[in-house]
Amino acid sequence: MNRCRETAGILFKRKCSAEAVGTCSQCHKPICQTHGRTYWQSVACVSCLRDLIKSQPQQKQSQAHLRDDPYFYWYYVDDHWYDEPYGMDDYRLFDEDGGDFGADDYSGWEGT
């Protein structure tokens, strides 16, 4: 039996290991009960519906039932939530080699 291929979570992407019960009418990937949503007369996955709401904000009206769905909470409450929040300087803080500098320099005592 097929496994669900949707990775959308309430907050973060995760692999889903649940059994698929159908396919998304938009992208045709297998989806499980948790990741399927009614979309007009068919079923669509969370990712496709999110993309739809994001690219066509007027769809928020016709898909108003998603307003109370935790998977869509941020798409209705805060349009900027899924924008890229962090910049290059932020990513640099997580660089592996960011910690190795001035190893032989005895002149700078700051932060020894």
Place this chain on the structure above:
Amino acid sequence: MVYALGGGQGHAVRGAGVAAALQRRGLEAVLWISPSGRRMAEGLATDVPTNVITSHDERLPTLARQRLNQARAIVVDTFPEGVMEELSATDTTRLALLRYRRDAASIRFRRGLGACTSVLDLEPNLDWLQGVERLAPVARRIIQGADDDGSVCLIDGGDTPLAELYDKLGARLHALGLAVCRRSSTGPPLTFGRAPRVVVGPAGYNLTYELAAAGIHHLAIPRPRPFDDQGLRARAVAETFARPEALEERIVDLCLRPVPRRAPVVRSYDDVAAWVSSQL
């Protein structure tokens, strides 16, 4: 004489901790600290007289000759050779309390180590120094209450890039409904009435082991230091992340599904003072 000179405030925290513990054992202690550590030391060891000296002050070797020779013993933090190698001019009993140093193989460090009467490794869990006595990491108690309050605390050390990341991270966590507070490790000594559930911060010696001793999850963003290696410590004791999104995810995970933290054994400054007393 408790010698805790150095650029950061970590030396002052450890020096003050040891000096106060020695006083409690009835020994007279005088603390040597840098100006940057003065406020911190005075907040932690109120009864200990301090001698505030700039670490790269050219008069330091003269001062050391004049004053350190009068002491019964010098308890030296991190730099057994002295920050300007000025301790080589003294023949007073020298006891070294050492946390990790990235230049542990250098002649300078080895020469300082060889001149010490006794050496105690305060970070044996990093397995960086052989042939000396090992204790365990030491830390003061930073929590007054028992249970955590479920909050997230973002700690910076007056570090601008970190503060800018926290502006964004804090806003996002707050939007998710999490309780977020900001603290600085350069302010007065860090204490909490009730423990936060998660602390995000650098991985300096004191913060890392204070959090370990308190059982608070430490999500580390190691910062570069010339003599210390916060990355090494963070990987060994705390949790590290490859990108901010992964850090964010772990914070939310710990807030929604709290799990107890597993941390190494951490000892108190009274244990260090007991060792110092036994060497005199």
